[in-house]
Amino acid sequence: MSGEEEENAAELKIGEEFLKAKCLMNCEVSLILEHKFEQLQQTSDDPMNQVSQEDGGWGWLGLPLVLFEFHTWPIPWFSVDNPTGVFEKSLQYVKRFSRYKNPDAVRQVREILSRYQLAEFELCVLGNLCPETVEEAIAMVPSIKTKGRAHDDEAIEKMLNDLSLIKKFE
Amino acid sequence: MFLKVKLPWNVVIPAEKLDANGLMLHKSIVLRLLDDFACKKATKDLGYYLAVTTLVSIGEGKIRSNTGEVLFPVVFSGITFKIYRGEILEGIVHKVLKHGVFLKCGPIESIYLSSAKMPDYKYVQGENPVFLNDKHSKIEKNVSVRFIVIGTKWLEAEREFQALVSLEGDYLGPVS
Numbered sequence: 001m002s003g004e005e006e007e008n009a010a011e012l013k014i015g016e017e018f019l020k021a022k023c024l025m026n027c028e029v030s031l032i033l034e035h036k037f038e039q040l041q042q043t044s045d046d047p048m049n050q051v052s053q054e055d056g057g058w059g060w061l062g063l064p065l066v067l068f069e070f071h072t073w074p075i076p077w078f079s080v081d082n083p084t085g086v087f088e089k090s091l092q093y094v095k096r097f098s099r100y101k102n103p104d105a106v107r108q109v110r111e112i113l114s115r116y117q118l119a120e121f122e123l124c125v126l127g128n129l130c131p132e133t134v135e136e137a138i139a140m141v142p143s144i145k146t147k148g149r150a151h152d153d154e155a156i157e158k159m160l161n162d163l164s165l166i167k168k169f170e
Numbered sequence: 171m172f173l174k175v176k177l178p179w180n181v182v183i184p185a186e187k188l189d190a191n192g193l194m195l196h197k198s199i200v201l202r203l204l205d206d207f208a209c210k211k212a213t214k215d216l217g218y219y220l221a222v223t224t225l226v227s228i229g230e231g232k233i234r235s236n237t238g239e240v241l242f243p244v245v246f247s248g249i250t251f252k253i254y255r256g257e258i259l260e261g262i263v264h265k266v267l268k269h270g271v272f273l274k275c276g277p278i279e280s281i282y283l284s285s286a287k288m289p290d291y292k293y294v295q296g297e298n299p300v301f302l303n304d305k306h307s308k309i310e311k312n313v314s315v316r317f318i319v320i321g322t323k324w325l326e327a328e329r330e331f332q333a334l335v336s337l338e339g340d341y342l343g344p345v346s
Contacts, residue, residue: 010257026172084277136340139340
C-alpha cells in the first residue's frame with residue numbers, strides 16, 4: 001500500500017522528513033494542545049490576544065512561543081469554524097493516551113530517555129507505550145537491538161526502571 | 171507519531187488588508203497563515219496539520235504585479251501527525267464489523283484491522299458485536315487497542331490517510 005516500499009519504522013527506516021522534524025511524545029503534545037485550548041477559551045474577543053510573543057513556558061520543548069489558535073475564532077472572514085476537526089480529534093486522543101500528565105514528569109521522561117542514545121522516533125515510542133519488561137520494550141522498538149548498538153538487556157532494564165519511578169512519584 | 175516541524179509558507183495578503191500600521195499588518199499575516207494552515211488539513215509528506223506553535227520569521231513582502239496582492243514568505247513551527255509502516259500505536263475501536271474493526275488514532279479515523287490479522291480472535295454477534303479470544307481479551311467499541319501498522323495510503327482528493335493494521339506480534343492487542 002505504502003508508496004515507498006522501503007519505509008519500515010521497526011527498522012527505523014522512516015523517511016527523509018525526519019531529518020527536518022523532531023518527534024513529540026503524546027504527553028508533550030497533550031500539554032501543548034491543552035494549553036492552546038485554554039488560551040482559546042479565555043480570549044475569544046481579539047485573536048491577537050493569543051498571539052503573544054512571550055515565552056509560553058514550553059521553552060524546554062523547544063517551542064518557546066505558544067502563539068495562537070486557529071480553529072474557532074469569531075471573525076467573519078475567518079468563519080471556517082474548525083474546518084477539519086484535526087485539532088479536536090488529536091486533543092482527545094493525546095488526553096487519553098498520555099501516560100504522564102504532570103509537566104515536570106513529562107520533562108523528566110524526555111530527559112531520562114535522552115541518556116540512552118535513542119533515535120527521536122524510538123524515544124517517543126517508548127515514552128508513549130511505556131513497556132514494563134525488557135522483552136516488551138524490544139517488541140515495541142525492535143531497532144534498539146539491531147547490530148552495532150550498545151543496548152544490552154541491563155541498560156534497557158535500567159531505563160525502564162527509571163521510567164517507572166517517574167510514574168510512581170508523579 | 172507526532173512531529174515538530176519547521177515550515178516555510180507563502181502568505182498572500184490582498185491589497186485592501188494592507189495597513190500602514192505595522193501591528194495590523196502583522197495581524198493580517200498571522201490570521202491568514204492560521205486560516206491557510208487550518209484549511210490545509212494534511213500533506214503526504216508531513217501528515218495531518220494540528221497546530222501552529224511559533225511564528226519564526228516574516229520575510230520581505232513581494233508585490234504581485236497582476237493582482238496587487240502582497241506575498242510574505244514566513245517560517246513557522248507547528249505540530250503534525252503522521253502514521254508510519256512498522257510503527258506500533260494505540261487506537262480506539264469505533265466500529266465492529268463481521269470481517270474486522272475500524273479504529274481511530276489521533277486525527278486518522280479509517281484504520282482497519284481485518285479479522286485475518288487477528289487470527290486468535292473470534293467474532294461474536296449481538297447487539298454490541300465483539301471480537302473475543304481464548305484468554306478472554308475483548309475487542310469492542312471504545313476499547314483501546316495496541317497494533318502494528320502494516321500499510322498506509324494517502325488519499326490526495328480527501329487529503330487523508332488510511333492505514334491497515336495487525337495484531338500479529340508480541341504485546342499487541344487490547345490495553346486497559
